[in-house]
Amino acid sequence: MSKNDKGIKISLQEYIELRIRDLKLNFLELGGVDNWSNYGEALYPSFGDSKDYDEEARELEQIILNKYMEADKNE
Template structure:
């Protein structure tokens, strides 16, 4: 994926906080919890892989 997009400082900060929170949870072993996979792929929602592909297409169209 090439190119750049511009986001606000507020959105950048939000993304950095979410990334750090996720990293800490995974380092703490949250990914070993029984319901971890179910939480990432709730019924009736697209899987994370589907979400990623949809977002890649959406961003590529910008």
């Protein structure tokens, strides 16, 4: 962030929700969703060992919480 950026403060919960929504958009983009009929297929792929959206969202939330707790311990 440059010194001219003022930044913005959001709660940890808001940050987690923002990151999870971003994850959902990434799943939809990767799944090639351009209409609502493919929505479920993009979030819950049925091929290979791919993790579905719910699994990825839980892991992302845990990663963020762990980083937050670690940073909080170091202060």
